[in-house]
Structure formats: C-alpha cells, structure tokens
Amino acid sequence: MDQPVLQLQNITKQFDGTPVLRGIDLCVNAGEFITLLGASGCGKTTTLRIIAGLETPDTGKVLLGGEDVTSLAPNRRGVNTVFQNYALFPHMTVAANVGYGLRLQKKDKADIRTRVEKLLELVQLEGYGKRMPAELSGGQKQRVAIARALAVQPKVLLLDEPLGALDLQLRRQMQFELKRLQQQLGLTFIYITHDQEEALNMSSRIAVMRDGRFEQIGTPAEVYDHPRTAYVARFVGTANILRGTVKRSGPVTCIETPAGCACAAAQGTPPAAGSTASLAVRSEQVQFSTDLSADGMDGVIREKNFAGGMLRIVLELAGGQQLVASRHGIDLPAQPGQQVKITWQPDHAVLVQDEEAGA
C-alpha cells in the first residue's frame, strides 16, 4: 500500500545524440490517474515507452512495485499500453484481439471466452466479439484497445493520447468513460495528452512536461491556480505573463512595468526587491475599465473576437506588451482603439518562475 506502484528515477534518454529526456523523476501511487501533459516533442511518449519497456533509458531506473524492471522486456512487466492509433490486429476478430494476451498466458479457452465477454461488457461492446476491427468506428476501436490492455490485468495502464483521433464530442464522452473505468477498476492510469482541458478534467495529478523535464507535478487545481513557472501558466489555461522589476516584496509582491504597477500573490519565498520577476494572470481575471480616472495599468483595446463561447479582448499595455482578457457574452460596448485602465485582484495572479534564462 505504502509502496508506490511505479517509480521513475533520474531517467535520461538520447536519440542520435539529441537528448529527449533530461532526468525524469516520478512517483505514482496505486489508483492514481497521472497525466503527462506537454506539447509534441517534449518527451512524454518516450517516457511512456520507457515505462512500457519499448525503449531502454540511457540512465536511471524504472521501478514497478519496488522491483527494478529497467531492462526487462515489455512482455514481462505487468504494464500495458493503449496505443495512439489503437494498434488493433487487423486480421483478428475483436474477441481474438481482446483475448490475445490471455492466450499468450495459456489460459483455459473457456476462461478466456468468459473473461473476454466480461471485458467487452465493461467497455460497452457486448456482442461485438465476432466483428473485425475494420468494421468498427473510431470510438469502438478505442474501447477494444482498452479492453485488450485490461485483459491481462496490468498493474499500470499506459494510454498514449488515446482520444487524439476522435472528434470533440466523442472525446468528451470517452473522457468521462475512461475516468469511470479507472475508478471502477481502481487501476493506475498514466495518460498522455497535449490537451490541457483533457488533463484538467480527468487527472488526479498532472505532470507538465517540457524539453524532457517535468516543469511541475501537482493536482489539476495546483497546476491551474498556482503554476510554478511561466511555461506552465501559459500552457495550462493560457495565462498572460508580465515581467518587471520587483518594487515591493511580500506575500503580495508588486512589480514595476512600463505600463504601471502590477501585483500578484507570491508562492513560497517572495523575490527580493530590485530583482526581475514574472507574474501570471488568467484572461478571465483581467478587468478593464473605460473610466480613465480609475486605478490600474494603462492600455488600449487592440482587437476583440468571439471564440469558444467567450469574447476575447486583446489589450496592449503601454510599452507594447499584450494581454488577453475574456468575457462572457458576444460583444461589449468598448471598441478597438479605446483607452482603458487594466486591473486584477492581486490574489488572482501568481508570481511564477521565469522562462529559462534569456528566454
């Protein structure tokens, strides 16, 4: 129980001299739903393949239930994968696909049949056993792939962007179903996605990856509300980042920007006055007023457009930096070109670690 199901210790991996993973540490407890979130090329798939045993790390260890499996072949691991493109065997029926792992374990034929039926029921595909994969829709293939991986009762299920190929509506529905399955079976899921919404919806913890490193590991609320770095703030929920010199240090730290003073809650030790710092503020927290006598930073409305059920307003601060604010509704009286005062409540913004030096 206390033993973590899976541990990654300082994993590094290079492909043809290009570092893909630069020291990954991760500790996963039983029953967790961990999402590796990151842009394409950040190393999340490689991490998954190393856990699955399809790649060997250059350095570091993979521990499963406390046992070192780093150099163990994938077929001896008790970890199974749901592949991005499902990888259903096209020459086998759905039932044969699901039962493949069991047949390899030389289970009794009748046992296999009942187990396969149960699994198909679990993924809501009763009666589909005799079909061929080519006859299934994308969502159905996805379910078969999950059932097939679950058949061999893995300790950890790895899912590599399993919903990537589905359309939006189906994706939402499958998100819900995956979560239900995970909770029902009490399984540990390690899930890969580049979709922050998916990650925030499903995970018990999110590990935000960038350039072969974890930027932040935490619950969805932690990652969303208290991004540790500017990258996380931007990638998860697309926050605005402002840089400036620290003017007043404290639990609420204020920084000086060309457009005026901006304040945010500090996380941990606040930076010293006079140093450079960045703050992140989400677009829905950004307020602006056409009343120019009010307090706040000076800015101009540059453009406004309606997208995703929200009105997006691009504001340009004095000094040239741009901020995005969002509102419900489809329009507002203010027009592009209008001067505004911009504010937010200090505890709605957080100080974040800067991007890599120089960035």
Added chain:
Amino acid sequence: MKNTRRGLWLTLLPMYLFTLVFVAGPLVYMVVLSFLQRDESWGVTANFTLQNYTQIFQPVYLQTFADSLGLALLSTALIVLVGYPFGYFMARLSARGKKRMMLALMIPFWTSSLIRLYGWIIIFRANGPLDQLLMGLHITSEPLRLLYTYPAVVVGMVYALVQFMIFAVYSSAEKMDWSLVEAARDLGASPFTAFCTVTLKMTLPGLLSGVILTFIPSMGLFFIADILGGNTVVLVGSLIEDQLVKAHNTPFAAALSVVLMLMTTAMIAFYRKVSDVKELEGLL
C-alpha cells in the same frame, strides 16, 4: 535485448549469404573473366588482357550493339505509344471496370511468353491468317512473308513487353489526384494543356519505370529475335549466346555482358536519380 538483435541478424543471414554467393559471386567472376585470355580449346587462361574489350570495337560487334540499341529504342517507343494511353484510359475506368480490365490483362500476362510468341508465328507464316486476310481484302496480292523479318521481331518485342508499360502507367495514373486536372481546367487550361502540364507530369514516374521495365529486357530477349527473326536480326543477346555456346569464347561473352550490364545499370541509376523512387513502379 542483445539476443533479439542477434536473432534478427540470423534472419538476414540466409539472403545475405545467398546473394553474396550466387549473385555477387557470379557477377564478380564475369568481370574477372572479361579480362582473361581465351584458351585454345574450351577454357580460359589466367593471362590479363584488354583484348576482349578492344574486340568489341570491331565494326561487326559495334554494329550489333547499335542494332540492339536501335531495336530496343524502337520497341520501347512503340510500347510507350501503345501502352501509355492504355494505362491512362484504364485508370479512368470505374472501380469495377478496372478490376475486369486487370483480369483481362492478367491472362496474357501470365501466359508463357513462348506460347504467345508461337501465336505470332502462326499469324506471320506465309499464307497464314494475316496473309489470307490481307489478300482476301485485296490489300496485298501475294503473301507478305513477314515471318523472319525485322518488323516481325519488333511486333514480338512490343507484344512481349507492352504489359509492363501498361501496369506501370496504370499504377501511377491510378494514384493521381484527378481533381488536379480539374483544377487546371478550371484555371483555363485546354484539355491538351492540362494533360501536358498535370497528367503527364504526375504519371511520369510510371512512364519512366515502364520504359526501364521494357527497355532493359528488350536488350536481352534474344529468343524473340531468334524465333521471329530467324537469322535476319542479330542482337547483343544472340551474340553473347553465340560466343558462349557456339564459339566457346567465354571471356568475350563476359566482356559483352559487362558492357551490356553497364549500359542497363546506368539507365537504372539515371531513372532513380530522375524519379526519386526506389522501387520500380508497377512491378506488382
């Protein structure tokens, strides 16, 4: 991990060995032979000589190369003329039409080349069906005696090889995106211009590989020249056979083969460079 790697190497081993011993070996031996001197009787002596190559430059042999090249060029040109439109039209058929046409082409394709050749002997024979037809229609007044003539050989070549061209053109025309032609037409191109600027360009890989697939064999198909041409047409292929079987001059036959092979591999290299395609298109 190491074990599986070794296992995978083991799967390669049989083909590698076979290829080295029975493909590379003979070819290397051929090159070596071409520099050796002919023995008085059957064999060869281990004396280095360039004589076999200089011998090729004798007018008789140069003429043979020129004739072969000429016949191959003529046949290939005719094959393009006949096969390209066929492959192109075929690609425009409906899915069912394509399937049926494929089937219709398959039977002659799989039929032994000798049988198909034999059919032409029947046709071309003096007073054979062709002569009877032509005389019956009063186009000619006496038998043409086409058998054992140059045209008969050309017909035989075209007939034996045209299917490679059809398949090659078809497979590249089939992959073509026809909306490109429509787009060209939409932008004001005449059917002819659209064909030249779009269709021809898109099917060029198929056309080129068809040319390779027909030109190369046509340099060596001596039995067509033998059967349909009698002794009127001497090709490099027949020359090599003669030197080997009748004259027992193995080194000279080897030298001829080396030259022929250089010519064909140069063509393939050129094709690969131009078309940027690894496999010959349409080779099934």
Added chain:
Amino acid sequence: MKKGRFRFSYLYMGLVLAIMYLPILLTVIYSFNESRISSVWGGFSLTWYRQLFRDEEMFHALWNSIVLAVCSCLLAAVLGTLGAFGMTRVKSRLNGPMEYLSTLPIMIPEIILGMVFLAFFGLLGLPFGMLTLILAHTAFCVPYIFMLVKARLVGMDPSLAEAARDLGAGEVRVFFDITLPLIAPAIASGMLLSFAMSFDDVIISIFVTGVNVNTLPIRVYTQLKTGVTPEINALCTLMLAGTVLLVALSVWIGREKKHAPKL
C-alpha cells in the same frame, strides 16, 4: 464531348486487348486442326492431343518444370521473406548495398544472368542439372518476393508488433502471430509471380541446364526453333488452361485479402 472521348478509350482498349488475345486464340484453334499445315483448316480433331499424351519426354519436361518452379519459389519465399523482415528490423549500413545486389537479378537482362551462371557454376564444378537450375531460378525469384514483402512490411504499423509484445508475446510469437499473417498475402503473390517466372523461363534455363534435364519451355523453344509440329499447339493450349487456372487462383487470393477485414 466527354462521352465521345470515353467511347474512343473503350474502342482503343478493346482493340489492344483483341490484338493481345489474337495469337493466344489462334494457338488454341489450330491445336484442334486436323491438318498438319497450320494455314489450312482440315477439320476438328484431337489428333495432336493424342500424340502429345504419348510423348513421354514432354511429360518428363513438364514434371521437371514443376519441380523446378516449386523448389525455387519455396526457397525464394524463405530467403526473401526472412531477408525483408530482417532488413526492416535491423538498421545496418549493409542494407542498402545488399538490397541493391539481391534485386539485381531482375534488373539486368536475363542473358547476362544466364551467361554468368553458366560460367560460375562451371567454376564451382557443380553438376549442371536440376541443382543448378534451382539455384539460378531462386536467384531471380528472390527479388520478387523480397520487394513485395518489404513493401508490405514498410507499410505495416510498427505499433502492431509493439502491442503484441506489450501483451506478453516474445519476438518469435510476434512474428508468427502478427507479422506473418499480415504479410502472407504479399508472400503468396510473390510466390505466384516467382512460380510463373520460373515456369516460363527459357533464357537462363538454357544456359544452366544439363544435358539430360529438359524443362518444358526449353523443349518448346527447341521445337519452335527447329520444326514446328502441331503437337506444340496442343501443348500450348494445355499450358494456357493451366495459366487461366493460376490467374483464377491469384484472383482468389486477392479476394481473400480484401474480404478478410470485413468478415
């Protein structure tokens, strides 16, 4: 306008097909000709078939051809399939040159192959006969199988094999459970093609065969070159029937491949 062009294309294809089939049909028709002279129709008869079935040597040649084609296409299937499989899995600098070398036999005129095999087998001191025939035929059958199987393997989703390994299959199981069934159609059509090429080959066979071993094409060829007997017509017709059977078989294999994922 459009219709007119389409009619022309039909006419064109019909004409070419007619010319393609003409010699074949004539052979069949004349095989039933009573008369010995092919230009004269002497009435329907099965004489030549009777004569053919009495020709023991012909049967011998036929048997040789079958043995030769079966052996070389099986041998080539094993070599070519394993080679293509290994080459897609092992990354090596040798792959490029080896691929070139092993497909060379169908890229150069057959006459060259015939000549080099004759010289080389002589050098090795191999007895000319069935053994040399099989070796030579295998050499030009390997490329067909290799190329078809490799194309199929390259087009195959690598995650299929990974999924099987992930579910507990070892390397060998993956090959037999996943890879082999998926490349089977390619192997089958490669073998069919090899069989046909081997069964049809004259040029290479003439050079590498021994004194006492005749294949069917060699026999037909020598008869065509010397004096033609109408017996050849009968033989050609029978071979044609065999061909039609083979085509039917290949269509059947093709159909199997198309329907498999649907059933």
